[in-house]
Amino acid sequence: MALAVGMRVLTRALLRPWARGLRAAPGRTGPAAGGGDGVRCFRSPRVLVEPDPAAGVAVVKMRNPPVNSLSLEFLTELLISLEKLENDKTFHGIIITSDCPGIFSAGLDLTEMCGRDPEHYAEYWKAVQEMWLRFYLSNLVVIAAINGISPAGGCLLSLTCDYRVLANNPKYAIGLNETLLGIVAPFWFKDTLVNTIGHRSAERALQLGLLFPPAEALRVGVVDQVVPEDQVQSTARSVMAQWLDIPDHARQLTKILMRKPTADRLLTERDADIENFVRFICKDSIQKSLHAYLEKLKQKKG
Numbered sequence: 363m364a365l366a367v368g369m370r371v372l373t374r375a376l377l378r379p380w381a382r383g384l385r386a387a388p389g390r391t392g393p394a395a396g397g398g399d400g401v402r403c404f405r406s407p408r409v410l411v412e413p414d415p416a417a418g419v420a421v422v423k424m425r426n427p428p429v430n431s432l433s434l435e436f437l438t439e440l441l442i443s444l445e446k447l448e449n450d451k452t453f454h455g456i457i458i459t460s461d462c463p464g465i466f467s468a469g470l471d472l473t474e475m476c477g478r479d480p481e482h483y484a485e486y487w488k489a490v491q492e493m494w495l496r497f498y499l500s501n502l503v504v505i506a507a508i509n510g511i512s513p514a515g516g517c518l519l520s521l522t523c524d525y526r527v528l529a530n531n532p533k534y535a536i537g538l539n540e541t542l543l544g545i546v547a548p549f550w551f552k553d554t555l556v557n558t559i560g561h562r563s564a565e566r567a568l569q570l571g572l573l574f575p576p577a578e579a580l581r582v583g584v585v586d587q588v589v590p591e592d593q594v595q596s597t598a599r600s601v602m603a604q605w606l607d608i609p610d611h612a613r614q615l616t617k618i619l620m621r622k623p624t625a626d627r628l629l630t631e632r633d634a635d636i637e638n639f640v641r642f643i644c645k646d647s648i649q650k651s652l653h654a655y656l657e658k659l660k661q662k663k664g
């Protein structure tokens with residue numbers, strides 16, 4: 363009993379620095395509907411939360427068609443959903459997955475980084491940082507059920523999770539492919555990849571902008587498991603059950619011990635990182651190549 367109380371105090375002390383200043387910005391969420399069992403179902407236009415209170419798990423489905431690009435509004439809704447689940451003692455784990463067929467997330471929304479003013483770029487980048495910090499340090503067990511392609515920021519979101527299950531579909535690939543767009547993955551993207559697959563593999567993957575198909579992703583360690591497409595959700599659920607069997611305080615403290623130094627680096631350099639991003643993205647050459655890339659994506663259909 364005394365040990366349990368002591369652990370709770372220690373956990374709160376360790377988690378407190380991240381709780382401060384990391385609250386999600388207010389955004390447009392729909393009214394929370396009370397479930398029959400007293401558990402609230404969260405709805406917002408782009409995020410569907412399916413709670414399973416008996417298991418202590420919620421499935422968070424990304425629904426920002428056509429490609430789940432991480433727009434400012436979508437990021438805000440994701441953060442609010444995460445915060446609500448973290449504040450609800452019913453939940454100990456979340457499974458993040460996509461409601462857009464064949465696409466987990468196309469990454470950062472290119473239209474947020476193209477043809478806008480510096481204030482907008484700063485606001486957007488702060489929201490991207492927030493997404494990374496909040497998911498990376500979440501006290502919940504977070505499992506990615508990756509049911510589609512997941513480049514760049516989509517891969518980053520997966521890398522913040524505690525475990526990644528990828529559907530075995532040759533059309534799907536995952537990786538930080540920023541260099542292919544002529545942009546540089548920021549240091550915290552790089553750090554997250556290094557923490558996941560090691561320095562040498564990360565260096566090669568980042569320089570070449572590699573997008574790994576399922577077997578390669580498993581071999582290099584970008585994902586933890588590759589399963590047939592129709593088993594992605596059930597596998598995520600059974601992995602979640604294993605993780606939830608571990609005493610929560612011990613697991614949470616261990617997660618913080620492992621991730622604190624990486625998160626601290628961004629927390630101490632957050633403003634400078636925003637300034638770097640704004641300076642970089644405002645360059646004529648970068649704007650031109652992002653614009654050309656977006657046009658190429660649009661013309662692909664025609």
Ligand SMILES: CC/C=C\C/C=C\C/C=C\CC/C=C/CC(=O)SCCNC(=O)CCNC(=O)[C@H](O)C(C)(C)COP(=O)(O)OP(=O)(O)OC[C@H]1O[C@@H](n2cnc3c(N)ncnc32)[C@H](O)[C@@H]1OP(=O)(O)O
Pocket residue numbers: 428429431465467468469470471472473511513514515516540543545546547548638639642643656659660661662663
């Ligand atoms: C020294 C350094 C100093 C400082 C460094 C500081 C900062 C670093 C700077 C920058 C770092 C920025 C980091 C960025 C990370 C990112 O995430 S960038 C985004 C990367 N994502 C991609 O490249 C994916 C692009 N999309 C695709 O490849 C395909 O769309 C995809 C395979 C996902 C799906 O293909 P498909 O089903 O065929 O769909 P379409 O291609 O037809 O797309 C449908 C519509 O969606 C639009 N769209 C696609 N992706 C995006 C996107 N990421 N953002 C916004 N919009 C997107 C596409 O244009 C289509 O639109 P339309 O319907 O035609 O209007």
